[in-house]
Amino acid sequence: MSDGLGRRSVGLALASVVVLALVLAGGAAAVQSERVLVVEDAETGERLLATPVENGTTVTLAYNHSVEGSPVRDVYAVRGDELVMTRMEFASYGWGFPAQANVTRENGSFVYRPDDVRLSELHVSPGGVAEHRLHVDDKTYDLVARSDGETVRVHLEHRTKLQRMMP
Incomplete structure (x- = not known):
């Protein structure tokens, strides 16, 4: 027994x-934490978007130049906890474009490749004329619609998988 x-x-x-x-x-x-790209209202901190990203993820801010009306693409890569600008593409020279920089022509666009522009955050004032869009790899987000035209803060942060499951 x-x-x-x-x-x-x-x-x-x-x-x-x-x-x-x-x-x-x-x-x-x-x-365990994961890195996320966060878009939040710059004034209130209200979270408008949070999407997982990894090192090397391409983040592109696409808009129409307010004066020229021509398309512009500011392209960044996620590197650690920073957004590193890899290039700016624009269709025509106008106010605010890099006049003294080394700019090349590629596929009909002007392309500027900055040396070392690293940002911990990016502030954008989306507008109906500019039609700001945020591309994260192959997904596109309409910043004007998400922000209701209010200035947003774009940055990277870490969150746990448990936080991701919470509303």
């Missing part, structure tokens, strides 16, 4: 260890 009780005790102890390991593994997964 004690032999059956001994096996049962060992079985219960083994089951307890397995359950504890699963709970600990689930807890560790819940607190």
